[in-house]
Every structure is written in structure tokens, then in C-alpha cells.
């Protein structure tokens with residue numbers, strides 16, 4: 505018997521790597537590194553500050569930036585809020601027009617919506633049928649009063665990768681601040697901020713085997729990007745984000761980023777093979793549709809719609825496999841996924857979308873077990 509339940513929802517969150525957990529535990533108790541990193545007058549504080557410095561360097565190393573460009577936050581949601589609200593307000597004298605995309609995470613969409621309520625103008629670009637936006641579309645949407653553009657790197661539902669180098673080049677040329685939500689790409693794709701025209705980039709630790717509740721915002725120093733703080737207080741993180749630094753969380757994030765850097769290439773190869781094994785197996789069923797661009801995609805995510813099957817019933821049938829319906833059916837709303845609708849899927853296929861996401865601890869056996877189960881349940885639901 506295969507060990508169940510099988511976890512295939514790594515895009516929702518990942519288990520903390522045991523090496524990360526071990527480092528975190530060392531920052532909690534009296535015999536560990538529990539001090540406040542802001543305490544300057546004794547050793548407990550210096551040791552905590554040193555641990556935070558090491559972690560800041562580990563984060564910076566994975567994305568090739570200066571550690572002084574890393575601002576720790578509570579996660580990608582907060583980073584998105586700080587980036588978009590912070591830049592929109594800091595550059596409001598230049599203009600009050602913001603551009604984003606209709607498949608962004610709610611952390612970006614709702615933040616832009618909040619700014620709209622505050623009197624900003626927001627243009628929402630529409631992706632094509634494969635989930636991508638083009639540099640031409642962005643160029644056409646720019647206005648003299650555009651101040652901020654926010655476009656995600658890897659989409660959390662589809663796994664498609666936007667061409668942030670080309671989109672960022674458009675922003676650079678126009679002198680517009682470019683923010684990228686990289687919650688789903690850090691540790692999954694190489695990111696080289698020294699050579700990317702990106703001004704602000706959001707990260708989360710729990711998508712790459714670090715703890716929940718910690719993330720970072722990259723804030724470019726050259727050319728310098730201005731930000732208005734959204735959380736005020738003791739002036740931590742160079743005044744951009746006040747609040748006592750959670751040493752254990754930060755140390756965990758640093759270790760997770762260092763591990764990701766070590767195994768990035770190997771993991772891309774292994775996860776691509778697992779995803780392809782899954783996709784190949786699913787194609788033995790009729791009427792299956794891959795959602796999102798077939799090649800321009802991250803290794804670990806596969807989003808598939810099964811014709812003639814209701815997504816909710818499928819997920820119920822897959823009771824010992826943890827996957828995600830792209831739809832909001834698990835939340836309060838009964839709307840099908842706005843991302844699948846954005847790529848032009850019919851309401852029926854948008855309801856039938858399932859996101860499988862594999863990760864560090866997924867085995868070929870897990871994939872085979874899921875395949876067998878999905879094939880059986882889909883056939884049963886289709887009345888075959």
C-alpha cells in the first residue's frame with residue numbers, strides 16, 4: 505500500500521525542511537540565540553543581529569542582490585502591499601496611474617483595488633489564452649502619469665512564467681517603478697537581480713521549505729527606489745518596516761534560501777520529470793486540457809481541466825490526495841477560478857481545473873498513486 509495521504513499541493517505551501525527547522529529551534533530558548541537583534545549593548549543582541557545578517561546574505565545570494573536591498577516582512581502579501589502602496593504613494597507627485605494584470609495573486613489585485621478607492625487609476629492588463637502578457641501590451645498601456653507596474657513572475661495557479669526581463673525593460677525605458685511578485689519563482693527558477701530591470705520584488709519563505717509568516721521585499725538601491733513605509737514604529741529595516749525582527753523566522757528563511765540555491769538545478773530537473781510523468785499519465789484520459797503555456801512554465805506546477813467533470817466532485821473523490829482546485833470553491837465564494845476564466849476557459853472547464861504541484865519530497869511513487877486515483881475517479885464521474 506502506498507503511504508497516504510499524498511501531498512501534491514506544494515504551490516499552496518511546503519513542509520519546512522528539517523535542516524531549516526533545526527536552525528530555527530536554536531533561536532528560541534534561553535540556551536539559544538533568543539536575543540533582540542536591535543539590542544546594541546550586550547552579547548545577546550549582537551548574536552541575534554549576526555544571525556539576521558547571515559540570513560540576509562543567504563537571501564541576497566539566491567537572488568543576486570546586495571543584502572542591504574533586502575527588507576524582511578511577514579510574507580509575500582505584506583511585501584506586495586509595501587511595494588505597491590509604498591511606491592504609489594512615494595511617487596504620487598509623478599502620477600497616480602498603476603498597471604497590473606488580471607491573473608495576479610489577490611495580494612496584488614486587492615492592493616491595487618484599495619489604491620483605486622484612494623483615488624488612483626488602475627489599468628488591469630488581460631493575459632492571452634496561455635496566461636502571458638507581452639511587452640507590447642504593457643507599452644500600449646503606459647501613460648505619462650503611470651508610476652508603478654506590478655506583474656508576477658510565476659503564476660500560482662498555472663505555473664506560467666512571465667518574461668519579466670522584457671516587461672522590466674519597458675518600465676525602465678519609461679522611468680516607471682517595476683514590482684514583481686516572485687513568491688512562486690524564488691528557488692524554482694534562477695533570479696539574477698543584478699541583471700534584471702526590476703525595482704521591487706516580493707518573496708515568501710513558506711513556498712520554498714521555510715516557515716510561514718516570513719518574507720522579504722527586495723528594494724533596489726541603484727537606481728534608488730523610494731518607498732513610503734506602511735508599518736510605522738521603531739524604524740527597523742531602515743525605516744521601511746518597523747517591528748522587532750523575528751530572529752527564528754529570519755534564520756529559517758535564510759537557511760531555506762541557502763538550501764534552494766544549493767539544489768536549484770538538480771530540483772528543476774527532477775521536478776520537471778515528475779510533472780511530465782504526471783501529465784503523460786493524465787493524457788491517457790480523453791478530454792484533458794493543460795491550462796497555461798506548454799513550455800514557458802515552472803517545473804513543479806501542472807494545472808489541468810477535465811472535461812465533463814466538476815472540479816469540486818473530483819477533489820472530493822480524491823480524498824487521500826492533497827491538490828487544489830483553481831476555483832474558489834473551498835472559500836466562501838462559489839465562483840470558478842478567475843485565473844482560468846482569464847485565459848478564456850469556459851465556465852465548465854474553469855470549474856474542472858485541478859492544480860497539481862510537486863516538490864522536494866515528492867516521489868515517482870506519489871505521482872503514480874495520484875495518477876491511478878485520478879484516472880479512476882474521473883472515469884467514475886464520467887459514468888464510464
Ligand SMILES: Cc1ncc(COP(=O)(O)O)c(C=O)c1O
Nearest residue numbers: 579580581609611660685687708
Ligand atoms: C503569487 C503569490 N503571491 C503572494 C502569495 C502570498 O504569500 P504569503 O503567504 O507569504 O503572504 C502567494 C501564496 O499564497 C502567491 O502564490
Ligand code: FES
Nearest residue numbers: 815816833838855
Ligand atoms: S467546483 Fe467549486 S466553485 Fe466550481
